[in-house]
Amino acid sequence: MSTKARLYTSPSAFPNPQRLRLFLHEKGIAEAYDEVIYDMAPGGEQRGWRHLKMNPWGETPTLELADGTYLSESAAIVRYLDALHEGRRITGATPLEQGLDAMWDDRVWVQILYRLTTQFHVLHQGLGPKLELTHNPQWGEHCRKEALSHAALVDRHLADGRDWLLGGGEPTFADITLCTAIAFSKFGPVATPLDERFEQLDRFWQRWKARDSFRKAYADGGGLEELAGLAG
Numbered sequence: 001m002s003t004k005a006r007l008y009t010s011p012s013a014f015p016n017p018q019r020l021r022l023f024l025h026e027k028g029i030a031e032a033y034d035e036v037i038y039d040m041a042p043g044g045e046q047r048g049w050r051h052l053k054m055n056p057w058g059e060t061p062t063l064e065l066a067d068g069t070y071l072s073e074s075a076a077i078v079r080y081l082d083a084l085h086e087g088r089r090i091t092g093a094t095p096l097e098q099g100l101d102a103m104w105d106d107r108v109w110v111q112i113l114y115r116l117t118t119q120f121h122v123l124h125q126g127l128g129p130k131l132e133l134t135h136n137p138q139w140g141e142h143c144r145k146e147a148l149s150h151a152a153l154v155d156r157h158l159a160d161g162r163d164w165l166l167g168g169g170e171p172t173f174a175d176i177t178l179c180t181a182i183a184f185s186k187f188g189p190v191a192t193p194l195d196e197r198f199e200q201l202d203r204f205w206q207r208w209k210a211r212d213s214f215r216k217a218y219a220d221g222g223g224l225e226e227l228a229g230l231a232g
């Protein structure tokens with residue numbers, strides 16, 4: 001039996017566990033963890049009592065440690081693993097970089113990615129009738145507009161020619177969150193492709209697509225035709 005710590009996740013179309021997966025490949029530590037990938041819908045294993053005992057919020061990702069500790073919330077898991085393992089600090093090497101990375105990650109997660117996931121759940125009934133308890137198209141449309149207006153601010157920030165949000169030579173965690181937000185914006189029912197609407201976000205998306213970590217993290221295709229067959 002494996003002695004590796006276990007990660008409960010979802011397919012790569014689901015952006016929060018995907019933030020963690022992309023981080024694991026950027027850091028080069030994916031092999032150190034056993035992944036249990038839930039189907040999510042229509043079964044909804046993440047909302048069953050077995051998973052709720054580990055994470056009462058009924059979400060992925062969740063990390064199970066050997067001593068019985070459970071850690072959830074993507075950014076919390078990433079910050080823990082980044083500090084635990086040697087190698088490039090993806091969440092920032094200096095206190096200033098860490099502050100800037102957390103700032104950009106919050107902006108992108110709360111104002112863009114979280115808005116798009118709310119749109120998915122309440123406008124399109126993303127996970128199906130068994131799991132979606134709220135249908136509210138107006139709220140969903142409002143979230144889509146919020147996501148677009150904040151994406152425009154990020155696009156402007158990238159327009160000075162920088163490759164990554166903090167302006168360095170390698171992506172940080174905030175860039176990972178932005179990458180997953182762009183991928184999710186392109187996902188079938190979400191249908192708000194940020195790379196098509198914003199020039200700098202397109203440049204940013206193309207840069208991610210060329211990275212080895214991206215190819216590994218999106219090996220299952222991310223639910224996008226554009227990424228089908230990425231693993232091969």
Ligand SMILES: N[C@@H](CCC(=O)N[C@@H](CS)C(=O)NCC(=O)O)C(=O)O
Pocket residue numbers: 010014015016017046047058059060061072073074075127131
């Ligand atoms: N705040 C959490 C959000 C996690 C989350 O929303 N996960 C989604 C997948 S992207 C999920 O598990 N949804 C399951 C459900 O709604 O039933 C984090 O940052 O990890």
